[in-house]
Amino acid sequence: QVQLQESGPGLVKPSETLSLTCTVSGGSISSNDWSWIRQPPGKGLEWIGFIYYNGRTTYNPSLKSRVAISVDTSKSQFSLKLTSVTAADTAIYYCARRGAFGSDSLFISWGQGNMVTVSS
Amino acid sequence: QSVLTQPPSVSGAPGQRVTISCTGSSSNVGADFDVHWYQQLPGTAPKLLIFGSSHRPSGVPDRFSGSKSGTSASLAITGLQAEDEADYYCQSYDTSLSLVVFGGGTKLTVL
Numbered sequence: 001q002v003q004l005q006e007s008g009p010g011l012v013k014p015s016e017t018l019s020l021t022c023t024v025s026g027g028s029i030s031s032n033d034w035s036w037i038r039q040p041p042g043k044g045l046e047w048i049g050f051i052y053y054n055g056r057t058t059y060n061p062s063l064k065s066r067v068a069i070s071v072d073t074s075k076s077q078f079s080l081k082l083t084s085v086t087a088a089d090t091a092i093y094y095c096a097r098r099g100a101f102g103s104d105s106l107f108i109s110w111g112q113g114n115m116v117t118v119s120s
Numbered sequence: 121q122s123v124l125t126q127p128p129s130v131s132g133a134p135g136q137r138v139t140i141s142c143t144g145s146s147s148n149v150g151a152d153f154d155v156h157w158y159q160q161l162p163g164t165a166p167k168l169l170i171f172g173s174s175h176r177p178s179g180v181p182d183r184f185s186g187s188k189s190g191t192s193a194s195l196a197i198t199g200l201q202a203e204d205e206a207d208y209y210c211q212s213y214d215t216s217l218s219l220v221v222f223g224g225g226t227k228l229t230v231l
Binding site: 105111113 | 156158165166167175209211212
C-alpha cells in the first residue's frame with residue numbers, strides 16, 4: 001500500500017517561496033503520477049497540479065505562474081514550490097497519488113496534510 | 121463559488137438514507153467526465169469513496185453508492201451510522217477551464 005508523507009515549514013513569510021516535500025513509501029514513485037491539493041482552513045479542496053511518471057506537469061491555471069512540481073526519484077520524493085505567497089495561500093497542503101479511470105484523474109491516496117500559514 | 125455545486129449540509133438519523141447531490145454543467149459532468157467522491161472525517165485527509173461515478177474501492181462498505189445522470193451526480197448513503205459524520209466532496213474535470221474541479225463540500229450530520 002502506497003503511503004505518502006508531507007514535510008516542510010509550517011510558517012512562510014509573505015512574498016517568499018513555499019516549499020514542501022512528499023515522501024512516497026510502499027510503491028514506485030517513477031511508475032505513478034502524483035499531485036498536490038490544498039484546503040484553506042474551513043474551506044473546500046483546490047487542485048494545484050500533477051506530475052506524471054514521465055516528468056510532464058500540468059497545473060491549475062490560476063496558480064500556473066507561481067507553481068512548480070518536481071520529482072526526485074533517488075529519494076522517492078516529489079516537491080511543491082509556490083512563489084510570491086500571500087495570506088490567501090494559507091492552507092493545509094496535501095500530496096496525493098493520482099489514479100486514472102479511463103482518461104479521468106482521481107486521487108487514490110492522500111498524505112496526512114501539512115498546514116502552512118503565510119504570515120510575517 | 122465552486123464549479124460543482126453541492127448542498128452545504130445534509131442530515132439524517134441513524135439507519136436512514138441520505139443523498140448528496142453534485143451539480144455541474146456541460147463542460148464537466150455533462151461532457152461525459154466521471155465524478156469521484158471523497159469522505160473527509162474531522163481532522164483527517166480526504167479518502168476516496170467512489171470513483172468512476174459508481175464504483176467503490178475495496179474496503180468501502182456497500183452502504184455507499186454513486187450515480188450520474190446528465191450534468192449531475194449523487195452519492196447515497198444507506199443505513200446511516202454515527203461514523204459517517206464527515207464532509208463529502210465530489211470531483212470531476214472541467215474541459216473549458218482545463219482544471220480538476222471539486223464541489224464545495226457537504227457536511228453530513230448524523231442526528
